Amino acid sequence: MKIQSFDKIYHIHKDSRVKRWFYIFIILCVVVLFLPWTQNIHLRGNVSTLYQEQRPQQLNSPIPGRITKWHIKNGDYVKKGDTILQLAEVKEDYLDPQLLQRTREQVTAKKGVRDYYQAKIGTTNTQLAAINASRTLKLAQLKIKIAQLNNKVTAELAEFAAVNNELKLSEDQYNRQKKMYDEGLVSLTQFQQRSVSYQNALAKKTAVENKLAQTRQEITTVNIEQNATIQDYMEKVSKTEGERFLSMGQIQGSSGEIAKLENQAANYQARQGLYAIVASQDGQVVQLNKAGIGEILKETESIGTIVPKKVDYAVEIYVKPVDLPLLRIGQKLMCVFDGFPAIVFSGWPDSSYGTFSGKVIAIENNINANGLFKALVIEDKGQKPWPPQIKMGAGVKGIAILNDVPVWYELWRNINGFPPDYYGLKTEKSKSADEKSK
Known part of the structure; x- marks a missing residue:
């Protein structure tokens, strides 16, 4: 009598397919090596704006005075010209009511x-x-x-x-x-x-x-x-x-x-006319640092911050000096905003989800105190619009899109420690030099 459990446990007489799957895997790897890969560099930054008047503005007291009345509370939205608080005179030179x-x-x-x-x-x-x-x-x-x-x-x-x-x-x-x-x-x-x-x-x-x-x-x-x-x-x-x-x-x-x-x-x-401190523009009043009635304000002392209501958002990204030659004006950049879910495929940006397209409009020539260069990125109007929920100062991860190369080239570049698009830049420079010489 043949024991069936013995055949099910021990596959001695069963045909093996490991070799077949191994060849298939090798073929897939070779195919993958020749697939297109988009070179990129990863950058960090934050949400900002191009215009100074749209940045968060400090509320300062133009004169010294004593707070007599508050007209708003922290977090309120105000319009331009709305009174924020009322001051009374404290300097003896101006105490005379007449x-x-x-x-x-x-x-x-x-x-x-x-x-x-x-x-x-x-x-x-x-x-x-x-x-x-x-x-x-x-x-x-x-x-x-x-x-x-x-x-x-x-x-x-x-x-x-x-x-x-x-x-x-x-x-x-x-x-x-x-x-x-x-x-x-x-x-x-x-x-x-x-x-x-x-x-x-x-x-x-x-x-x-x-x-x-x-x-x-x-x-x-x-x-x-x-x-x-x-x-x-x-x-x-x-x-x-x-x-x-x-x-x-x-x-x-x-x-x-x-x-x-x-x-x-x-x-x-x-x-x-300066006894009433008014809002300089439409926005939200935040970070009020004075409380109650009777507190004394010094001249030009900060009261709080007003965040403008209407903002044309931009992204400030910080670039390492080694990556700075890879950026240029008008270059495409994929932005991933903090708080917005995203699935990112570095080599295939078109297949990524939750990213928003932008383009570089300015690159500062002076290095910052943190040892990085700053570049400004705005929304690409021809692509998916940026989410309206983003706020000033929110973190942003940027992916600068470079040349399309095969996967094997990208692996070889990383193994040798070459920077992205090095040969491409060199080729472009040599071509431009040849054209000028002609």
């Missing part, structure tokens, strides 16, 4: 002083005009007087010439009469009469000379008076102009003080 009004009153008072000096300048100009007119009139009078005296001198010179001629005639007659008297031809009485006539002519000449000298002295006196008048009026004009310039200086000083006070008033008015 500070702005009193500053404006000072401006009005300074303007009044300026108007007074402007009116004084008008009066001074009138005084100058009157002084100049009086000087012109006085000098004209003196010139007329000098002209009259010159005419008088001319007349007296003519009279002096006539008297001098008369004196010469009288002197000749006197000399002839004396000679005749000495010869006894005329009487003593006749000689005495001729002598009297000669003495009268001589006295008349002396009188005319004195009169001419007096007139010339008057001309000299009038000239001195004219010079004194000019000097006197110059002093008056200089003094009046000095007062005018002083008033002009006061006006300039008042204008400067008015501008300073108006600047202070504008600053006070602007400061009153």
Whole structure:
């Protein structure tokens, strides 16, 4: 009797298929070695944005103050211009509730002083005009007087010439009469009469000379008076102009003080508008670090953060220096966002699931403090859109898509430690150099 259990346990007489499966496996391995493989490099980064105004913004207090009221709580969504909290003044220079009004009153008072000096300048100009007119009139009078005296001198010179001629005639007659008297031809009485006539002519000449000298002295006196008048009026004009310039200086000083006070008033008015801290844009308020009422805020101190509501997302990826030559502007990149399930086949990106396509738009030329270079990646509009649930700062894994090569080449490259696409880059560079040489 044949025992069936013996045949089922021991397969001594059973045909083996190991060799067949071994050959099949070898053939599959060879086939796989010739399948296309997409070279890639793996990168890490985080979600960000291209635009500075769309990044999380700090809420800062522009002035020091004491918190009097909160209008929102942590996590609330606000619109641009919504009040976040209310401040009260703490600096002693601004505690006066009528500070702005009193500053404006000072401006009005300074303007009044300026108007007074402007009116004084008008009066001074009138005084100058009157002084100049009086000087012109006085000098004209003196010139007329000098002209009259010159005419008088001319007349007296003519009279002096006539008297001098008369004196010469009288002197000749006197000399002839004396000679005749000495010869006894005329009487003593006749000689005495001729002598009297000669003495009268001589006295008349002396009188005319004195009169001419007096007139010339008057001309000299009038000239001195004219010079004194000019000097006197110059002093008056200089003094009046000095007062005018002083008033002009006061006006300039008042204008400067008015501008300073108006600047202070504008600053006070602007400061009153800073007591309410408002949202700079639409978004969510997070990370509030002040609590309660009455806390004191310093100038520029951070209150919290506002995350913009509308964001054009981008990805910041960090590249090792050894991989930097493999990246270029416009290069395709597959992104795997944290929190989104994905099945990734490194060599076959088209077969991966949960990845999102992007393209490199910028590569920074400066290395970061972490020893890596940063590149910016945006959404590829022609591919599957990025999920709207991603948030700023979320982690991202990037896979840079390089050349398509056979599997055996990729294995050989990894065994030898060559970087991806090394020969391809070298070939492209040599081709471009050949084209330039041609």
